[in-house]
Amino acid sequence: MTRLRQALRGAGPMAAVLGVAVALVLGAGEWAARSELDNQWDNLRRSGEVQALALRGVATRYSYLPFTAAQQPLIATLLHNPRAELLRSAANAYLETVNANAGSDTLYVMDTSGLTVASSNWNTPASFVHQNYHNRPYFRDAMQGQSGRFYGVGKTTGEPGLFASAPVVENGKVVGVVAVKVRMQPIVDTWTQLRDPIFVTDARGIVFLGSVPAWLYKTTRPVPGQAVRQVQFDEQYGPQWTPQPVPWKTQPQQDPPGGEITLAPSGKRYLALEEPLPDLGWTLTLTADSRAVAAAQQQAWALASLASGLLVLGALYWQLRERRLQENRQARIELEQRVQERTHALQQAHAFRQSMEDSLLVGMRARDLEGRIVYVNAAMCEMVGYTAAELIGCLPPYPYWHPDDLERHWSDVDTVQAGKASPQGRENRLRHRNGSDVYTMFYTARLIDGHGQHIGWMSSVVDITAQKRAEELQQQREAQLQRVQRVITVGEMASTLAHELNQPLAALVNYAAAARAVSVQAQPQLLQDTLAALSAQALRAADIVGRIRHWVRQQPASREPCDLNATVEQSLSLLLRAEARRHGVPVRLALAAEPVRVSADRVLLEQVVLNLGLNALQAMQSQQPPAPGRELLLRTATEAGRASLQVLDRGPGLPPEIAERLFEPFFTTRSDGLGLGLNICRSIVESMGGELLARNRDGGGAVFEIRLPSLASSP
Structure with a gap:
């Protein structure tokens, strides 16, 4: 019982x-x-x-080619005299040369009926010359005076590609069309090396590009009859194309960002994420095997x-x-x-031994064959911050093991138990009870009892923290000096590059002006207009290079009227919005209803806003756990003749010791930072007659504010 x-x-x-x-x-x-x-x-x-x-x-990449070729006087002359063989030969040679230098697939010219009169592949079996492309959307767009873009299967070669077009305009009238074909097979070749499928669909849901050839030109959703007839008329995916569904079923996830597709008949499932490309009218879909x-x-x-x-x-x-x-x-x-x-007898012997052990400066630790601590002296306890009662009886992992070096500590235990401890000692990093790091050298030997039996291991521990700190401080100083030298070198390289580039650009402007003077004397109006456009582009390039030189040499920045609202939008489109999405931080705008006009260097001002936004995202990312309601807020306003642009975050804020040195050169709180970003930002804003301020935000976080003199709004 x-x-x-x-x-x-x-x-x-x-x-x-x-x-x-x-x-x-x-x-x-x-x-x-x-x-x-x-x-x-x-x-x-x-x-x-x-x-x-x-x-x-x-x-x-090649969208500029049709526009550039359309400005060539030879093209317009050929369109007026399409039967002139000498003109056709010259145009073919010109298109062949431009196409070869640019690296595109084919560059060709069509008259107003869609008939190709000249082409870069004029001397190949698949020549576009005498082929008619009037039913292609890119031809129709160009005939309406607009640039065209169209992906489809070639009518002549049968090979797919991306077509871009531009109108040939003379006296306000479209007299022909220049188009370029670009093969996108290289990017598909890289996709085929990926483990999981990737494909692109057009606005109608038709797969036209992807890593699985069997899925090409199939529909991911029902296509209306009118749209089917339009695709067939355009011969976008070949003359025999008819709508056929893709071999999978799509099931949306309960918690987006994406869905799941199931292939038939294998039943294999993939996670599917759609990335819209609204500027191209396409949708990129990436997949990942659900089996993981x-x-x-x-x-x-x-x-x-x-x-x-x-x-x-x-x-x-x-x-x-x-x-x-x-x-x-x-x-x-x-x-x-x-x-x-x-x-009683043991107490007497223990008191004698304890007095001897307490006088040692080297830590002593004994372990049995299972790794259990059976003895520590006072020096060892002081070294790690734990009492002997807390350590004796502990099995690995010991409380003073450093959490970042656990694998190393376990490896040392295995090495010692295998009898392979190095007589030269082993360096180890320990964690003191108060959280500080302690660097030590361990020397371990076998522990033998009075009968000659191996009963464990005895280790002597030497504290080398002071020596280690001194070495790390020296390494930090050397690394800082190297970073400063790299910054100085980069500045010198930027100045030299700007100087070397400005000379050929200035020569280009002079040559263009001389050519214009010659054309005026000969009265060829078309040549004069073309060279005038060339001169304008060269002057623009020289202006950009000059901007770099002024900044590197710390010369006064050139200013122009610009809108702070537009500056915020441009910074978002450059990188800020993508970075915020990657960090999982929402972006909110509180822009003034009317344009906030200031006189500033637009490019440098956009760079300042971008730098402040990235700093805000990094500050919020470093805060653990994340603050509730964290967001990146960009706000503009005008008050009393002053325009302001504020960047607000919900990060840890600015402690007083950091706020006092925030804009000092080479001061940084990040281990990988140079400490120059905020200093350069303030210098840029001050060069424009403004000021850059920083303060803590009510409710948590920080506020960085750019203040500039406001320009009167235009009526």
Whole structure:
């Protein structure tokens, strides 16, 4: 009956342990699946930004070619005399040369009926000459006096590509069209090397570019009949194209950012993230295999099951141990009487040994064969901040192990237990109880008892923190000097580059002016207009280079009327909005209803706003945990003849010791910073007659404010 009652008493705790084990397994699987899913979405977002940038680069790289060729007088002359063989040959040679230098696929000219009169591939079997492209949208757009862009399968070559066009205008009338074809196969080749599919759809939902050839020209959603007829008329995806659905089904996620597609008939599932490209009229879709989420969940279940098993075994061991303790309690009472007889003698020996140990400056630590600490002296306790009672009996990991070096500490334990401890010692970083770092040298040897048996290890520990701090301080000073030298070198390189580039640009302006004078004497109006445009572009380039030289040489900046509202929008479009999205921080604008006009260097002012915005995002990112309601707020206003632009965040704010030195050169709170950003920003604003101020924000966070003299608004 006694054993039965003991079993019943033990059943309650064991049931609780089993319940905790089951909950641990289920919770671990759910947590692992959610964590892996969030990781997959983050990877898709970052990859989407990179791929979207690459697509935009390829799509816009050659858009200038049709416009440039349309300005060539030879093209307009050919369009007026399409049967003149000499003109056609000259135009073909010109287009071939421009196309070869630019690296595009084909550059060609069409008359108002869509008939190609000259082409860069005039001497190839797939020549565009005498081919008619009147049904192509890019031709129709150019005939309306607009630039055109169109992706489709070539009517002549059968190879897909991106077509861009520009009108040839003479006396306000469109007399022809210049178009360029660009192959996008190189970017597709890079996609085929990726593990998961990636594809692009047009505005109608038709896949026209992707890493899986079998999906090309299939529809992701129903296409209206009128749109189908338009695509067939344009021969966008070949003369035989008919709408066919893609081989997958799309299921939206309960918690976006994306959805999930299931391939038929394999049933393979992918996470799918759509990245709209509104400026191109396309949608980029990136995918990730859903099996990674399931694999992470299964691994978590396996690990949690193992941990639960260990928990149950531990509970069983605890029950057995309690039973053993109860049985041995009586025996211990008898043993204690014997121990008391020898205590006095041992106390005398211990007092002598303790006095000797307390006089040592080197820390001493002894461990048994299991790694349990069995002895520490006073020097060791002072070194780590723990008492001997707190350390003796501890098994690895020890409380003074540094959390950043756990793998190294475990490796040292394995090395010592394998009998491979280095006689030259081992450097280790420990964590003092007060949170400070302690650098030490450990020298470990075998611990042998009186019978010659190996019973553990004895380590002597030398504190080298002061020496280590001195070495780190010296390294920091050397690194700072190197950074300063790099900044000076960059300034000198920028000044030299600006000087060297300005000379050829000035020569280009002089040559253009001389050519204009010659054309005036000969009365060729068209040549004069062309060279005038060339001169204007060269002057613009020289102005940009001059801006760089002025800033590097600290000369007064050139100013122009500009709008602070437009400056905010441009900074957002450059980088700020993308960075805010990457950090998960919403951006809110509170811009003045009317334009806030100031006299400033627009490019440098945009750079100041961009720098302040990035600093605000980094400040909010460094705050752990994140502040509630964190946001990046940009606000403009005009008051009493002064215009202001404020950048507000919900970060940790500006402590007094930081606020006093905020704008000092080379002062920074970031380990990877130069400490020059805010100093340069203030110098730029002051060069424009303004001031840059910083203060703490009500409710938490910081405010950086640019103040400039306001210009009167135009009527």
